[in-house]
Amino acid sequence: MNILVCVKQIPDPATPGELTAEHTLKREAKLILDESDSFGVEMALQLVDKAGGGDVTLISVAPNGEVSGLRTALAMGAAKAVLVSDPSLSGSDSLSTAKVIAKAVERVGDADLLLTATESTDGYTGTIPAQVAELLDWPSLTFAKQVTIADGKVTIQRQTEAGYDVVEASLPAVVSVTAGVVEPRYPSFKGIMAAKNKPVDAVKPADLGLADDQVGWAGARQKITSVEQAPERQAGEKIEDDGTAFEAVVAYLEKLKVV
Numbered sequence: 457m458n459i460l461v462c463v464k465q466i467p468d469p470a471t472p473g474e475l476t477a478e479h480t481l482k483r484e485a486k487l488i489l490d491e492s493d494s495f496g497v498e499m500a501l502q503l504v505d506k507a508g509g510g511d512v513t514l515i516s517v518a519p520n521g522e523v524s525g526l527r528t529a530l531a532m533g534a535a536k537a538v539l540v541s542d543p544s545l546s547g548s549d550s551l552s553t554a555k556v557i558a559k560a561v562e563r564v565g566d567a568d569l570l571l572t573a574t575e576s577t578d579g580y581t582g583t584i585p586a587q588v589a590e591l592l593d594w595p596s597l598t599f600a601k602q603v604t605i606a607d608g609k610v611t612i613q614r615q616t617e618a619g620y621d622v623v624e625a626s627l628p629a630v631v632s633v634t635a636g637v638v639e640p641r642y643p644s645f646k647g648i649m650a651a652k653n654k655p656v657d658a659v660k661p662a663d664l665g666l667a668d669d670q671v672g673w674a675g676a677r678q679k680i681t682s683v684e685q686a687p688e689r690q691a692g693e694k695i696e697d698d699g700t701a702f703e704a705v706v707a708y709l710e711k712l713k714v715v
């Protein structure tokens with residue numbers, strides 16, 4: 457069982473982000489593993505273990521040759537990685553990012569499954585998984601909160617507002633997983649040391665057959681025209697307990713479909 461996992465390397469969300477003149481996020485410093493993708497990495501490791509053999513390969517598209525986030529995922533136990541990086545990728549929109557990822561998947565070849573997160577933490581368009589599936593002509597299964605593989609098929613529990621749907625598809629397929637699908641492991645010291653020597657296949661878009669005008673600012677079909685502060689959060693409703701406050705709490709939870 458060979459599983460590919462998309463790993464986005466992002467600026468540390470703990471530090472305030474800065475915007476460029478083009479209203480995009482500055483991505484000049486160290487990039488770390490997007491926490492959302494640690495769930496896909498863990499899921500892949502568990503599926504390969506269950507299958508009794510195979511490899512987990514990471515795919516990352518990054519502007520600046522950064523490997524810090526990839527090394528974290530390699531330390532968790534992935535075997536190797538493909539890093540597509542080049543200054544020409546700067547400004548890529550989600551479709552051109554998906555094109556690069558699809559080409560990287562083809563470069564690796566021989567994969568049974570591609571796992572992604574549902575949405576990234578810094579871009580969160582949530583469009584990449586379905587775009588990559590379409591480009592590869594693979595089935596797309598989204599919002600998986602549980603993934604099982606048997607008899608050449610992948611079956612997921614697809615998170616819905618009310619619970620979940622069971623969805624299955626033939627392999628190979630693209631599956632986006634939700635946070636909470638599994639509990640990601642912490643890399644061990646041994647894993648961290650081993651990750652330093654694991655292979656990272658560093659390629660440029662041209663190595664994947666993509667022309668410069670298909671990626672980056674040149675290839676982008678979307679442009680951010682303005683950016684504004686998100687509205688400040690309003691104060692919540694205060695309920696003084698006169699002995700019936702529980703009714704208001706239950707009504708509120710019902711409205712949220714929590715109970």
Ligand SMILES: Cc1cc2nc3c(=O)[nH]c(=O)nc-3n(C[C@H](O)[C@H](O)[C@H](O)COP(=O)(O)OP(=O)(O)OC[C@H]3O[C@@H](n4cnc5c(N)ncnc54)[C@H](O)[C@@H]3O)c2cc1C
Nearest residue numbers: 462480481517518519545573575576579580581582583584
């Ligand atoms: C090389 C590069 C440089 C960029 N530079 C900037 C910049 O400087 N400033 C800026 O604001 N925007 C930049 N962008 C665009 C920004 O990252 C977009 O937000 C992104 O392309 C759209 O995807 P998303 O994060 O919304 O994806 P979503 O659809 O929300 O992502 C879903 C999942 O797809 C996978 N995925 C998404 N992106 C990647 C990736 N790059 N590598 C591997 N897996 C991925 C992950 O599993 C992710 O959780 C850049 C994009 C690329 C590829």
